[in-house]
Amino acid sequence: MLAGMALALSELPVELMVQHGLERRVCDRGGEREVQFLFADADRLLPVWRNGRLQILRWGNRRGESAHLPCTAWTQLDTVQNGGWSDRAIESVVVPATMGLDKGVWYRIRQGIRGLVALDERDRPRVYVICEPSSHYYQVMTRGGSWMPVLIDERI
Amino acid sequence: MPSSTAVGHLDADCFYVSAERVRDHFLHGKAVGVLGNQGACVIAKSYEMKHAGVKTGMPIWDALRLCPQGVYVKRDFRWYEVLSRRMLDVVRAFSPRVEYYSIDEFFFEVSAGINLREMAERMRDAMLREVGVPVTVGIARTKTLAKLVSDTAKPFGALALLDRAAEVALLERLEVTEVSGIASRRAARLEPHGIRSCLDLARADRLLVRRLLTITGEALWYELNGEAVLPFYTERPPHKMLSRGGSLGGTVGQPERLYAWLARNVERLVEELEFHMVRTGALSVYIQHKDGSDGFARRMLPAHTDRFDLLMEAARSALARAWSAERPAIRMHVAASQLRRSGFVQLGLFDAPPERVEAVAKLKREVNAEIGRFALRSGATLPLADVYRDEAQSYDICDVRGKICF
Numbered sequence: 098m099l100a101g102m103a104l105a106l107s108e109l110p111v112e113l114m115v116q117h118g119l120e121r122r123v124c125d126r127g128g129e130r131e132v133q134f135l136f137a138d139a140d141r142l143l144p145v146w147r148n149g150r151l152q153i154l155r156w157g158n159r160r161g162e163s164a165h166l167p168c169t170a171w172t173q174l175d176t177v178q179n180g181g182w183s184d185r186a187i188e189s190v191v192v193p194a195t196m197g198l199d200k201g202v203w204y205r206i207r208q209g210i211r212g213l214v215a216l217d218e219r220d221r222p223r224v225y226v227i228c229e230p231s232s233h234y235y236q237v238m239t240r241g242g243s244w245m246p247v248l249i250d251e252r253i
Numbered sequence: 254m255p256s257s258t259a260v261g262h263l264d265a266d267c268f269y270v271s272a273e274r275v276r277d278h279f280l281h282g283k284a285v286g287v288l289g290n291q292g293a294c295v296i297a298k299s300y301e302m303k304h305a306g307v308k309t310g311m312p313i314w315d316a317l318r319l320c321p322q323g324v325y326v327k328r329d330f331r332w333y334e335v336l337s338r339r340m341l342d343v344v345r346a347f348s349p350r351v352e353y354y355s356i357d358e359f360f361f362e363v364s365a366g367i368n369l370r371e372m373a374e375r376m377r378d379a380m381l382r383e384v385g386v387p388v389t390v391g392i393a394r395t396k397t398l399a400k401l402v403s404d405t406a407k408p409f410g411a412l413a414l415l416d417r418a419a420e421v422a423l424l425e426r427l428e429v430t431e432v433s434g435i436a437s438r439r440a441a442r443l444e445p446h447g448i449r450s451c452l453d454l455a456r457a458d459r460l461l462v463r464r465l466l467t468i469t470g471e472a473l474w475y476e477l478n479g480e481a482v483l484p485f486y487t488e489r490p491p492h493k494m495l496s497r498g499g500s501l502g503g504t505v506g507q508p509e510r511l512y513a514w515l516a517r518n519v520e521r522l523v524e525e526l527e528f529h530m531v532r533t534g535a536l537s538v539y540i541q542h543k544d545g546s547d548g549f550a551r552r553m554l555p556a557h558t559d560r561f562d563l564l565m566e567a568a569r570s571a572l573a574r575a576w577s578a579e580r581p582a583i584r585m586h587v588a589a590s591q592l593r594r595s596g597f598v599q600l601g602l603f604d605a606p607p608e609r610v611e612a613v614a615k616l617k618r619e620v621n622a623e624i625g626r627f628a629l630r631s632g633a634t635l636p637l638a639d640v641y642r643d644e645a646q647s648y649d650i651c652d653v654r655g656k657i658c659f
């Protein structure tokens with residue numbers, strides 16, 4: 098299961114960096130700076146293209162946060178397609194990413210990941226990462242990981 | 254080879270990684286590992302990852318400990334071959350005699366009169382400019398020396414080394430195992446005779462070397478001493494046989510599905526024939542059944558061909574013989590033998606004006622080169638839609654030439 102992702106710093110507008118205090122998430126990799134969004138972060142966030150602009154939204158839902166939404170950070174493509182979310186107003190979104198992280202492996206993502214945004218009882222948007230059963234390659238790479246994020250126009 | 258010529262060796266620097274960087278600028282400057290078909294091993298690494306201690310063939314889990322900040326990508330041999338062809342074109346622009354040694358290595362002949370150091374630099378720079386791949390070029394008196402020169406000039410080096418004093422200085426600091434063709438088993442035979450460095454080998458008694466390493470070793474001895482004896486293959490040496498196939502991804506009992514696998518394998522075989530520019534005179538099909546039994550059948554072709562429709566006809570007939578219909582199959586191989594170079598093949602009766610067929614084959618090649626492998630394929634493969642849809646399935650296709658596959 099996707100444990101986090103990184104986006105090149107150059108892809109994030111300064112005002113978003115300031116507004117969400119993202120500076121402390123900045124890391125250097127081979128001389129290029131990136132912003133990391135990890136599932137393990139206390140403040141769990143993801144960048145999302147929504148309504149034509151890049152936003153930073155809460156990633157999933159934790160116990161004690163929203164009683165209205167499922168307590169998870171991921172949702173299966175099958176569930177989405179079979180109407181598992183049909184009783185809620187949801188939007189399909191793109192989570193831009195330059196790399197994904199799973200079981201310690203940073204792997205290249207060329208465009209991004211499919212996500213789904215749902216509103217909680219206080220109308221705050223939360224984003225869920227859409228997953229599908231892992232390809233053989235992904236499964237071996239992540240030492241048995243059964244789910245991989247649905248990537249945009251890319252199969253690994 | 255007359256002494257007025259010299260030999261060059263051009264070798265891409267961390268080729269698979271460089272190839273990924275050609276189409277993905279993001280990977281520049283980062284520690285990059287290319288994973289093999291199973292996602293388990295690092296089959297190529299960038300210099301940044303190499304500096305962290307990661308070795309080729311290392312399991313990803315060991316690599317992660319050494320280089321947690323590495324970025325991993327999936328290998329794509331199709332793309333590497335596209336670039337390999339472009340590299341060949343660049344080398345050919347510099348030399349009329351080129352040997353395609355492996356997917357990222359070429360030997361070429363140059364006349365010794367010109368400034369060879371400068372030529373090596375121009376080739377290296379042209380390769381980066383025109384293909385985007387960093388390479389190292391070494392020029393010397395023989396193939397063996399040229400390869401040693403380029404190996405030591407890596408990365409992004411360009412070196413011509415032609416006088417004996419410079420050769421001696423190089424050979425002195427290299428272990429014999431640096432010579433391609435001398436692995437640890439052969440080195441162990443030389444060791445008791447005090448032959449450890451390349452220079453030791455070059456200065457050893459030729460007949461002793463022949464006794465220890467047969468005539469293969471003797472050829473290397475000549476080469477290290479500046480006498481070019483290894484042949485120059487300006488064309489690929491013709492294969493005796495080409496084959497495609499493998500696991501059926503489970504057991505297959507229905508004839509349509511098995512037939513679809515047959516079509517898939519014949520298509521892959523046609524790719525191979527086209528790549529090697531050969532046609533086949535005989536086609537065989539091998540089937541392994543789930544119960545352990547197997548079947549084999551061969552069909553002679555009326556004329557040498559690389560045409561899908563004719564090969565499919567022969568393959569279908571061979572399959573009917575090789576497969577015991579009541580037993581589910583688990584593996585299949587389709588092999589082409591009696592190969593001949595396309596250029597020298599006489600037109601057979603069945604090759605008579607197949608304009609439409611040629612046009613279809615050409616279109617198929619072009620579309621697949623443009624859009625992706627198997628984008629356009631035989632309708633007979635339809636029962637395998639699931640296999641083609643899951644592009645990750647191409648993990649079972651390990652068709653790279655001249656390199657070991659993991």
Ligand SMILES: [Mg+2]
Pocket residue numbers: 264265266267268357
């Ligand atoms: Mg190389």
